[in-house]
Amino acid sequence: MEGIKITKEVDARGSFCPGPLMEMIRLIRSAQVGDVVAVISADEGTKKDLPAWIKKAKHELIAEEPVEGGATRFICRKLH
Amino acid sequence: MAKNILILGGGTGGSIVANILARSLSPQEATITVITASPQHIYQPYQLYIPFGYQDPRKIARSERSLLHRRVALVVDPVEALDIKNQTVVCRSHKSYPYDYLVIATGSTVDEQQIPGFKEGADHFYTPEAAFVLYEKLQNFNGGTIVVGIGGLPYKCPVAPIEFTFMLEEFLTKKAIRQQSEIIYTFPLNDVFNIKTAADYIKADFDKRNIKTELFFNLSEIHPEKKIAESIEGTELSYDLLVMTPPHKGATFLRGHEIADADGWVQTDRHSLKVAQLENVWSLGDTTNLPISKAGSTAHFQAPVIAKQICAAIRKETVDPEKVKYNGHVACFIESGYGKATMLDFDYEHPPQPPPPTEFIHFQKLALNKFYWYLIPKALI
Ligand SMILES: Cc1cc2nc3c(=O)[nH]c(=O)nc-3n(C[C@H](O)[C@H](O)[C@H](O)COP(=O)(O)OP(=O)(O)OC[C@H]3O[C@@H](n4cnc5c(N)ncnc54)[C@H](O)[C@@H]3O)c2cc1C
Numbered sequence: 084m085e086g087i088k089i090t091k092e093v094d095a096r097g098s099f100c101p102g103p104l105m106e107m108i109r110l111i112r113s114a115q116v117g118d119v120v121a122v123i124s125a126d127e128g129t130k131k132d133l134p135a136w137i138k139k140a141k142h143e144l145i146a147e148e149p150v151e152g153g154a155t156r157f158i159c160r161k162l163h
Numbered sequence: 164m165a166k167n168i169l170i171l172g173g174g175t176g177g178s179i180v181a182n183i184l185a186r187s188l189s190p191q192e193a194t195i196t197v198i199t200a201s202p203q204h205i206y207q208p209y210q211l212y213i214p215f216g217y218q219d220p221r222k223i224a225r226s227e228r229s230l231l232h233r234r235v236a237l238v239v240d241p242v243e244a245l246d247i248k249n250q251t252v253v254c255r256s257h258k259s260y261p262y263d264y265l266v267i268a269t270g271s272t273v274d275e276q277q278i279p280g281f282k283e284g285a286d287h288f289y290t291p292e293a294a295f296v297l298y299e300k301l302q303n304f305n306g307g308t309i310v311v312g313i314g315g316l317p318y319k320c321p322v323a324p325i326e327f328t329f330m331l332e333e334f335l336t337k338k339a340i341r342q343q344s345e346i347i348y349t350f351p352l353n354d355v356f357n358i359k360t361a362a363d364y365i366k367a368d369f370d371k372r373n374i375k376t377e378l379f380f381n382l383s384e385i386h387p388e389k390k391i392a393e394s395i396e397g398t399e400l401s402y403d404l405l406v407m408t409p410p411h412k413g414a415t416f417l418r419g420h421e422i423a424d425a426d427g428w429v430q431t432d433r434h435s436l437k438v439a440q441l442e443n444v445w446s447l448g449d450t451t452n453l454p455i456s457k458a459g460s461t462a463h464f465q466a467p468v469i470a471k472q473i474c475a476a477i478r479k480e481t482v483d484p485e486k487v488k489y490n491g492h493v494a495c496f497i498e499s500g501y502g503k504a505t506m507l508d509f510d511y512e513h514p515p516q517p518p519p520p521t522e523f524i525h526f527q528k529l530a531l532n533k534f535y536w537y538l539i540p541k542a543l544i
Contacts, residue, residue, distance in 0.1 A: 099454060100357075101351075101357055104352065105351075132353050135379075136353070136396075139379045140397065163397070
C-alpha cells in the first residue's frame, strides 16, 4: 500500500487459526493509537475471522492485499 | 561411558519420559536425572472439582520421588538458566548440571500480572489455592451474574473452563439459585472453542442450559471496585463473581530464550518433538509452542516418541522418522454435569467427534482420576 507506513508486520504463514488472529490481537495490544500493523496468512479460517475481529474491535481494516503463494496481508490501523 | 540424560520438570511429561528411559536403558548406557521445582507432583485435573467441594485440595499431590523408578535421580532445585552451546543447566542453588541429552518438560504457569486488576478482581481454579478460595465464594454465593471465561490464549486444558461452566450450572440448579443467576461464558475467538466440531456441540449444550456467550472477548482489564471486566474489543461485562482462566506462560528461564519465544513456549518440531533443530534436545507437554491442547494426555502420547529417539541415539541406531513420530494425538474428557461426561479424541489429521454425554464416560474419567498415580507417571500405560 503506497503512502501507508506499516509499523509492525508478522508473517504467520504456516500457522493455523487462531494463530494469525492471535498475532493480530498481540500487535494491536502493543501498538500505539494510529499505528498501522499487518499480518500475513494463508489460512482459510483466518480470511473470515480476522476481518470479523477487526470490525468487532472497531479498528480499521485498511486492506487485504494478495501476497504471492495464495496468502493475504491484512493491514489494520489501531483506532483507539 | 554412560551418557547423561537431564529431564527438566517432574510433572506428567517429565516423569513418564524418565520412567520409560529407566526401564529401557542400562546403567552402563545412561544416567537419568529429573530436575524439578517442587518435591510434590500435583494431579492438576483434580483442581476442577475443588470449587464445588467435590475434592479436598490437600489430597491432590504425591511425592515426586515415589513416582519415579529407583534408577532416576531426583534434584529439587528450580532451573534458572539453560546454556545450549555448553550443554549445561544452572539451578537456583548455582549448581550446574551438564547433559548429553536434554528433555524440557517444565509445563506452564499462570501469570495474573498480565491483566490489570486480575489478582483483586478474578477467581480461578488453575492453582489449588485459588480453587479453594473459589470454593468459599461459591458456598456463599446466593445468586447474581457469574462470568466465566478465558483471560488469554494459550492456556492449559482447553476444555476445563467449559467443564467448569457445565458443573457450575448443575451446582447452581442443585442449590436452587439457578433462577436468580445468569452465567455468561466468554472466549477470545468468534466461537466458544477453537476446534469447530467440539464448538458446535458445546454451543448447542450452552443454549439448552441457558448459558449466554460473549465471543471475541479478549480480556484487557478488570475493575474490581466497579465489578466490571473489560475487553480490548471495548465490551464491558458486569459481574458478581468472575471466574477467569489467567494468561499462561512457560517457565521463567525459557522466556525470551534463544530456543523459545517471549512467553517461554519452546520451538518444537510437531512430529519429532526436537527443539530448535537441535539433535539432542526435545520438549513435550505444556511447554511446547505446538498449536495443540496443553493437556496431560498430550504429554502422555508424546513421551514414548522422545524416549525412543534418545534410546536410539545412545545405541547409535537409526530411527525411521515415519515410524517414530508424534501424530498430534490428544484425548480429553469433558465433564458435562449431572453425572455425565463426553470426550474429545483427535490428532493432527482427525478432528474430534464428541459422542453424546453418558454416565459411562463420566465413570471412565473418575477411574482415570483415581488410577492416575499408579498408571500414568509410572508409564505403565
Ligand atoms: C484445572 C485443570 C484441569 C485439567 N484437566 C486435565 C484433564 O482432564 N486432562 C488432561 O489431559 N489434562 C488436564 N489438565 C492439564 C494437565 O495437568 C497439564 O497439561 C499437564 O500436567 C502437563 O504436563 P507437563 O509435564 O507439561 O507439565 P506439568 O505436569 O505442569 O509439570 C511441570 C513440572 O515442571 C516443574 N517446573 C516448573 N518450573 C521449573 C523450573 N524452572 N525448573 C525445574 N522444574 C520446573 C514443575 O514443578 C512441575 O513439576 C488440567 C489442568 C488444570 C489446571
